[in-house]
Amino acid sequence: xxxxxxxxxxxxxxxxxxxxxxxxxxxxxxxxxxxxxxxxxxxxxxxxxxxxxxxxxxxxxxxxxxxxxxxxxxxxxxxxxxxxxxxxxxxxxxxxxxxxxxxxxxxxxxxxxxxxxxxxxxxxxxxxxxxxxxxxxxxxxxxxxxxxxxxxxxxxxxxxxxxxxxxxxxxxxxxxxxxxxxxxxxxxxxxxxxxxxxxxxxxxxxxxxxxxxxxxxxxxxxxxxxxxxxxxxxxxxxxxxxxxxxxxxxxxxxxxxxxxxxxxxxxxxxxxxxxxxxxxxxxxxxxxxxxxxx
Amino acid sequence: xxxxxxxxxxxxxxxxxxxxxxxxxxxxxxxxxxxxxxxxxxxxxxxxxxxxxxxxxxxxxxxxxxxxxxxxxxxxxxxxxxxxxxxxxxxxxxxxxxxxxxxxxxxxxxxxxxxxxxxxxxxxxxxxxxxxxxxxxxxxxxxxxxxxxxxxxxxxxxxxxxxxxxxxxxxxxxxxxxxxxxxxxxxxxxxxxxxxxxxxxxxxxxxxxxxxxxxxxxxxxxxxxxxxxxxxxxxxxxxxxxxxxxxxxxxxxxxxxxxxxxxxxxxxxxxxxxxxxxxxxxxxxxxxxxxxxxxxxxxxxxxxxxxxxxxxxxxxxxxxxxxxxxxxxxxxxxxxxxxxxxxxxxxxxx
Numbered sequence: 001x002x003x004x005x006x007x008x009x010x011x012x013x014x015x016x017x018x019x020x021x022x023x024x025x026x027x028x029x030x031x032x033x034x035x036x037x038x039x040x041x042x043x044x045x046x047x048x049x050x051x052x053x054x055x056x057x058x059x060x061x062x063x064x065x066x067x068x069x070x071x072x073x074x075x076x077x078x079x080x081x082x083x084x085x086x087x088x089x090x091x092x093x094x095x096x097x098x099x100x101x102x103x104x105x106x107x108x109x110x111x112x113x114x115x116x117x118x119x120x121x122x123x124x125x126x127x128x129x130x131x132x133x134x135x136x137x138x139x140x141x142x143x144x145x146x147x148x149x150x151x152x153x154x155x156x157x158x159x160x161x162x163x164x165x166x167x168x169x170x171x172x173x174x175x176x177x178x179x180x181x182x183x184x185x186x187x188x189x190x191x192x193x194x195x196x197x198x199x200x201x202x203x204x205x206x207x208x209x210x211x212x213x214x215x216x217x218x219x220x221x222x223x224x225x226x227x228x229x230x231x232x233x234x235x236x237x238x239x240x241x242x243x244x245x246x247x248x249x250x251x252x253x254x255x256x257x258x259x260x261x262x263x264x265x266x267x268x269x270x271x272x273x274x275x276x277x278x279x280x281x282x283x284x285x286x287x288x289x290x291x292x293x294x
Numbered sequence: 295x296x297x298x299x300x301x302x303x304x305x306x307x308x309x310x311x312x313x314x315x316x317x318x319x320x321x322x323x324x325x326x327x328x329x330x331x332x333x334x335x336x337x338x339x340x341x342x343x344x345x346x347x348x349x350x351x352x353x354x355x356x357x358x359x360x361x362x363x364x365x366x367x368x369x370x371x372x373x374x375x376x377x378x379x380x381x382x383x384x385x386x387x388x389x390x391x392x393x394x395x396x397x398x399x400x401x402x403x404x405x406x407x408x409x410x411x412x413x414x415x416x417x418x419x420x421x422x423x424x425x426x427x428x429x430x431x432x433x434x435x436x437x438x439x440x441x442x443x444x445x446x447x448x449x450x451x452x453x454x455x456x457x458x459x460x461x462x463x464x465x466x467x468x469x470x471x472x473x474x475x476x477x478x479x480x481x482x483x484x485x486x487x488x489x490x491x492x493x494x495x496x497x498x499x500x501x502x503x504x505x506x507x508x509x510x511x512x513x514x515x516x517x518x519x520x521x522x523x524x525x526x527x528x529x530x531x532x533x534x535x536x537x538x539x540x541x542x543x544x545x546x547x548x549x550x551x552x553x554x555x556x557x558x559x560x561x562x563x564x565x566x567x568x569x570x571x572x573x574x575x576x577x578x579x580x581x582x583x584x585x586x587x588x589x590x591x592x593x594x595x596x597x598x599x600x601x602x603x604x605x606x607x608x609x610x611x612x613x614x615x616x617x618x619x620x621x622x623x624x625x626x627x628x629x630x631x632x633x634x635x636x637x638x639x640x641x642x643x644x
Contacts (some may be wrong), residue, residue: 035422086620093368094619096425097561100554101615108609112602222433222550225426233422261441268437271430278415278427 005135007255008248013141013210015247016148020203021220022227022239023155024196030172030234031192034084034095038103039200040221041110046072046201047208047217048110051121061124068201076197080190107218118212125209144206151202152240155195159236164191172234223250226270230277232287241285246270313486330475334468342467344583349474350535351575355559356485356568357528362557363565364489365521366501367416371428372529372556374435377548379405379530380537384454385445387538394457398534405530406523408435413522417515432550439545451544454537470539477535481528486568488524497521498566551608558615564627573626581614582607 021043028036049071053064083102087095125140159165170178171188179185204217211217227246231238254266283289304310314320334342358372383401386392392400412431416424439446446452456465457473464470488494496517499507508514537543555578563574585607589599599606618625636643 029422035425083616083620090619090623092422092425093362093366093557093565094561094623096368096422097557097615098619100557101612101619104554104608104612105616108605108612111605112609116601116605222429225429229423229426264437264441268434271433274430275415275427275434278419278423278430282415282418282423 002134003255005133007251009135009137009141011248011251012244013145013247014251015244016145016152017203017207017243018223018227018247019240019243020148020151020199022224022231022243023152023236024199025224025228026231026233026236026239027168028192028196029228030236031168032084032189034099035092036196037096037099038079038106038221039196039224040218041103041106042072042076042197042200043204043207043220044110044215044217045075045106045204046197047204047213048114048119049201050205051119051208051213052114054124055119055122065205068205069198072197072201073194076194077190079197080193084189084193085186103218103221107215111215116215118214120212121209140206140209144210147202147206151199155199156236164188168192223270226274226277229274229284232284234288235284235286238284238286246273249273311490327479331472334471339467342471344579346467346470346474346539348576348579349471349478350532350539351556351559351579352478352572353481353528353535354532354556355563355571355575356481357525357532358556359560359563359565359568359571360485360488360497360528361521361525363560363567363570364494364501365497365518367413367518367521368425368557369428369522369525370425370550370553370557371412371431371435372525373548373550373552373554374432374439375405375409375526375529376533376536376552376556377439377543377545378408378435378526379533380543380548381439381446381452381533382530383534384452384537384543387457388452388454389445393459394538395459398457398531401534402527402530405533406527409522409526409529410519413519416518416522429550432553436545436549439548446545449544449546451542454541454543456541457538464538474535474539477531481531482568482572485528485571489568493517493520501566555611558611560625561615562618562625564625567625567627569630570625570627573630577626581610585610 021039024042025036025039028034028039046068050064050068053059053067054061057064059067079102083098084095087098125138125143127138129136129138130142131137159169167178167183168188168191170181170183171185175185178188200221203220207217207220223246224243227242228239229242230245231240231242250266250270253269257265257269277284314323333345337345354372354376358369361367361369379401382404383394383397386397386400387394408431412428415427419427440448456463456470458464464473489497496507496512499510499512500514500517504514533548536547540547559574559578560571561574562577563572564570586603589603589606593599622628
């Protein structure tokens with residue numbers, strides 16, 4: 001039972017970060033109809049930028065964290081302007097390949113700047129674990145869940161009540177109608193990429209604090225696909241539910257299946273789940289089924 | 295004789311279907327073939343090695359182009375299907391003692407069956423969702439390659455012999471060159487003919503107007519599956535040839551990166567163009583070799599380059615993909631068309 005609870009906790013922690021990254025992913029898909037294969041690299045860049053500010057420039061963590069968020073927004077703007085805007089109206093495969101190319105470029109930039117070795121954050125959160133009954137939780141876990149929930153909440157409110165958020169929802173709903181209401185598509189698209197980069201960076205910073213920082217953080221982005229598809233590619237609550245579920249499934253399969261199959265099930269189970277969802281309920285739990293027009 | 299008529303004066307379907315219509319196009323293709331088959335006489339080992347890699351990549355890229363370029367179904371699992379072919383062929387030849395020339399088509403067929411399994415979702419899924427499904431296929435197959443150690447020998451890698459037939463072993467670059475080139479030419483010819491006939495037209499119809507295609511009596515499920523099967527069949531053949539050429543295969547050879555490389559090939563070469571697959575394969579095989587030479591030359595001044603070679607290679611790949619998508623979305627095949635039409639009217643072209 002303790003083992004189960006422990007797995008549950010780590011599943012929720014990782015799942016909340018998945019949810020955060022999936023939020024950005026779903027947002028981009030919802031607003032711009034682009035599948036972003038570079039989401040994992042956004043996360044990696046965020047982790048490295050914050051690490052550089054903390055470890056190399058010796059800035060206090062919270063200032064570095066805020067600066068990372070600012071840098072992420074800047075990079076999001078830059079990427080949208082330079083790479084994505086020329087591709088408006090191109091076929092899906094071209095845009096998918098563009099984001100894949102983007103992920104290669106970002107990975108290369110990180111390797112050239114910071115080198116291939118593992119790096120670790122200096123100790124930021126107290127290492128004294130917290131005991132909740134029989135379950136032991138380290139503080140960094142609590143912080144990352146807290147921040148994930150905070151950001152998820154903030155963005156939910158943002159989409160619901162702010163003008164910009166409503167404009168984004170309008171664009172996601174019907175681009176033509178939104179355009180004719182005087183909403184600037186360019187601004188909305190740019191905002192979507194900024195938010196996506198921002199939430200991915202936040203996820204990356206906390207993931208970097210939990211684990212080591214290296215280029216394989218980018219692989220984390222791949223796990224966003226099962227999460228987003230499970231929830232439904234165009235549903236923001238879906239991204240949150242999907243992210244948490246995939247985190248839990250991964251933790252439980254890692255705990256119970258690994259001894260049976262000899263390791264590695266964590267890497268593959270989310271994708272098996274993904275295939276099953278696609279076969280049974282292709283538009284996910286909360287997604288809107290696409291209808292074909294003749 | 296060499297010129298084209300200004301109108302279409304063909305009197306039979308046979309004349310219409312001739313692949314090379316004019317004297318000069320026939321002459322050029324003949325000279326090209328002669329040049330190709332005498333290449334081992336004047337190319338050194340290294341150049342032949344690169345040519346062999348190009349030949350293998352051409353076969354794989356043709357397969358992916360049928361699926362992604364002609365049928366419009368995005369596959370991110372091509373690298374895994376390549377791996378299925380490689381391991382199938384290695385297992386058949388090394389563990390079961392099947393002759394290579396039987397194992398080669400079997401490897402293709404096994405890869406095709408895998409392709410069919412992962413192609414089934416294609417009926418319900420469109421574009422983006424299909425890309426994600428094939429991404430899942432890639433990871434699942436990669437996992438199996440690492441963990442089904444009885445067949446694949448896991449991460450340690452599996453040793454494979456050079457192919458041999460009736461005591462003749464294709465164990466040098468020259469000998470392998472003839473094998474690969476012949477198969478690549480055969481694959482090109484077959485693919486060209488498939489896209490000119492009913493299945494090919496059905497593929498294009500499904501890509502351009504899926505609903506209209508269905509209304510016109512094209513069964514989308516059947517033809518999508520056919521495209522998946524043919525595509526992974528060629529991937530399997532390419533994988534098998536590759537396995538028997540490098541003689542040791544590990545799961546690391548068939549990662550998502552390989553799938554992306556093949557997608558880059560057909561995008562750079564030209565989607566939905568047979569010749570695009572060839573251009574793309576040549577480009578993507580030559581690029582790392584050129585980069586290697588360049589980094590070797592620059593390593594005197596910047597010793598860091600040697601350590602970062604893999605990273606820089608990936609970055610350059612990424613930049614080239616982005617640049618092609620933004621500035622030349624129709625790929626090198628389009629450039630080739632432009633060049634040809636320029637010389638057709640020369641000196642009156644502008």
